[in-house]
Amino acid sequence: MSAIADRFRALHAAGTFLLPNPWDVGSARLLESLGFPALATTSSGLAASLGRRDQQVGLDELVAHVTALTAAVRIPVHVDAEHGFADTPAGLARTVAALAAAGAAGLSVEDYDPAAERLETLRHGAERIAAAAQACARHGVVLTARAENHLYGHDDLDDTIARLRAYREAGADVVYAPGLRTPEDIARLVESVPAPLNVLAVPGAPSVPELARLGVRRVSTGGALAWAAYGALRDAARELRDAGTTTFQDRALTAAEADAAFGG
Numbered sequence: 369m370s371a372i373a374d375r376f377r378a379l380h381a382a383g384t385f386l387l388p389n390p391w392d393v394g395s396a397r398l399l400e401s402l403g404f405p406a407l408a409t410t411s412s413g414l415a416a417s418l419g420r421r422d423q424q425v426g427l428d429e430l431v432a433h434v435t436a437l438t439a440a441v442r443i444p445v446h447v448d449a450e451h452g453f454a455d456t457p458a459g460l461a462r463t464v465a466a467l468a469a470a471g472a473a474g475l476s477v478e479d480y481d482p483a484a485e486r487l488e489t490l491r492h493g494a495e496r497i498a499a500a501a502q503a504c505a506r507h508g509v510v511l512t513a514r515a516e517n518h519l520y521g522h523d524d525l526d527d528t529i530a531r532l533r534a535y536r537e538a539g540a541d542v543v544y545a546p547g548l549r550t551p552e553d554i555a556r557l558v559e560s561v562p563a564p565l566n567v568l569a570v571p572g573a574p575s576v577p578e579l580a581r582l583g584v585r586r587v588s589t590g591g592a593l594a595w596a597a598y599g600a601l602r603d604a605a606r607e608l609r610d611a612g613t614t615t616f617q618d619r620a621l622t623a624a625e626a627d628a629a630f631g632g
Contacts, residue, residue: 369559371511373508375442376473380564384580391417391594393440398557400441403627408446413594423482427453431470437592438471447473474510494534501539513540518547529560549573
């Protein structure tokens with residue numbers, strides 16, 4: 369196990385930490401310069417940077433992206449591995465090995481199959497997590513198991529809890545149910561699943577200090593930072609096109625900030 373993977377695993381031992389999601393090398397370097405302890409890739413943000421929609425990036429492209437990010441920063445990088453880019457245990461093991469070789473300190477595997485456009489059954493999801501956990505253990509990589517219910521209109525918290533319990537028992541180090549918003553649901557998940565919990569920062573969710581009080585271990589942003597950046601680009605371009613003014617430059621990085629992020 370590498371020292372950087374050890375550092376990432378240690379972050380999950382106690383307290384609450386932020387895990388923002390860059391979408392390219394520049395955003396990763398900027399976030400590192402702001403003092404975050406670790407970073408995570410975003411599948412939707414990476415896809416957008418390539419001019420595509422989410423779930424349209426291949427494993428080879430993701431591995432190249434992770435290789436570039438881990439070479440550019442000195443902090444741990446966790447990888448959104450989507451559905452694992454494989455249907456078999458051997459295929460999942462190959463995905464884990466490729467991402468570990470690219471420098472990933474952690475990775476997540478979700479239980480939504482985009483090819484079939486459906487959630488896995490609990491049993492099959494747990495079998496896949498078990499296969500990924502065995503591979504992650506060989507490479508010293510922290511495994512996060514994702515229950516995707518709440519992103520696909522299946523707002524059954526009991527089922528989410530059952531899935532995450534099964535995934536934890538199958539070997540996941542961290543559990544994650546993106547889309548949860550209410551303090552009550554998040555608190556119940558913390559109480560019901562004996563594992564570090566990642567929560568996605570979304571509109572309407574509790575603030576980070578409140579999530580910490582609820583017992584959440586890790587807070588990530590998913591594609592939100594990428595979409596905020598693209599929104600700022602859209603607004604700046606519209607101002608330039610429609611008004612012919614450039615007040616958007618008032619919100620740009622200063623030269624000193626750029627040097628701090630990119631000069632080292």
